[in-house]
Amino acid sequence: MLPSTKQPTFATAAGVLGLMALLGGGTLLMHLRDKPPDPKVLALAAPHCSDSTATSPAATEPFSIAVQAESATLPEDLEHKIAVGAEAAYAQWREWLGDDALLHSRINIRFVGDDQQFRQIYGKPNADDWTTTGFYRMRSNEALILYTPEYQPLALGNAFHEISHLVTAAHLGATPPWLNEGLAEYYETLDVVDDDVRFAKNPLHIQLLRRRGALSVDAMTTLSRKEWMQEDAQRRYASAWSFISFMLHSEDGRRTLQRVVQQAYSQRCAARPDLRKTLADYPGGLQALESDWVAWLRDNLRVEATAPIDQAL
Numbered sequence: 001m002l003p004s005t006k007q008p009t010f011a012t013a014a015g016v017l018g019l020m021a022l023l024g025g026g027t028l029l030m031h032l033r034d035k036p037p038d039p040k041v042l043a044l045a046a047p048h049c050s051d052s053t054a055t056s057p058a059a060t061e062p063f064s065i066a067v068q069a070e071s072a073t074l075p076e077d078l079e080h081k082i083a084v085g086a087e088a089a090y091a092q093w094r095e096w097l098g099d100d101a102l103l104h105s106r107i108n109i110r111f112v113g114d115d116q117q118f119r120q121i122y123g124k125p126n127a128d129d130w131t132t133t134g135f136y137r138m139r140s141n142e143a144l145i146l147y148t149p150e151y152q153p154l155a156l157g158n159a160f161h162e163i164s165h166l167v168t169a170a171h172l173g174a175t176p177p178w179l180n181e182g183l184a185e186y187y188e189t190l191d192v193v194d195d196d197v198r199f200a201k202n203p204l205h206i207q208l209l210r211r212r213g214a215l216s217v218d219a220m221t222t223l224s225r226k227e228w229m230q231e232d233a234q235r236r237y238a239s240a241w242s243f244i245s246f247m248l249h250s251e252d253g254r255r256t257l258q259r260v261v262q263q264a265y266s267q268r269c270a271a272r273p274d275l276r277k278t279l280a281d282y283p284g285g286l287q288a289l290e291s292d293w294v295a296w297l298r299d300n301l302r303v304e305a306t307a308p309i310d311q312a313l
């Protein structure tokens with residue numbers, strides 16, 4: 001069994017992130033991709049790199065979240081679940097960066113129940129190959145989530161995913177996709193039970209990893225955003241999800257991930273921060289990191305091994 005991820009309560013308003021991959025009624029819904037802003041936009045949005053008022057470090061307002069429904073009726077407990085997840089995520093960021101660096105802001109979550117309206121808001125009302133079910137906007141500090149009947153079972157997870165991107169970008173600016181997407185996937189899959197969040201295993205990611213293996217650490221951490229989003233991205237998302245899960249559920253992993261996040265914070269104005277040196281500070285170096293991850297995959301997810309690097313992309 002994996003340990004619970006129960007976190008201390010974040011003592012202010014309604015909270016933010018959590019996660020869960022809720023597969024409704026036995027129906028397998030593919031997790032469709034989100035569309036984060038350009039990394040250059042993220043760098044500009046990072047604290048101390050711009051005049052961003054939405055996430056100003058000097059803000060005195062407590063962290064809060066507002067949930068809106070547009071052309072949709074939301075279940076009564078959705079807002080509560082988002083608050084619980086958000087509190088857990090903020091507790092994690094507080095542990096990583098400390099109170100002084102933690103940004104307090106108001107995040108708006110907009111659930112949109114009409115597909116056409118969602119595309120309109122995104123700015124592509126006539127797109128044919130539409131796969132986006134959630135996206136976020138730094139400028140307005142909001143996440144937009146598609147809430148048509150088909151995607152309602154995934155909406156909470158999608159919201160957690162996009163909120164994670166907002167919080168990560170606000171604190172770190174541009175980050176490599178393995179970290180940014182790995183964190184978002186991790187929070188997306190968290191399960192909310194009453195007032196707690198618990199780590200949950202993402203069945204689609206596990207299925208894929210068992211079939212094809214995860215990327216190597218080396219391959220995964222050298223991919224650019226453009227390379228990450230190329231065809232067959234699902235394997236990269238699955239790899240990053242399991243990598244962040246491993247890091248957060250092992251002692252050396254937690255310590256190393258905290259140093260990585262702190263390193264990213266110190267480089268938050270850089271367009272392409274290099275975090276691999278910090279990763280290599282893992283006890284035993286990158287080789288030990290890789291082998292511990294492989295062992296974790298085997299022991300916790302019954303995934304046997306990572307695939308050869310030449311199959312990485």
Ligand SMILES: [Zn+2]
Nearest residue numbers: 034161181184
């Ligand atoms: Zn994402």
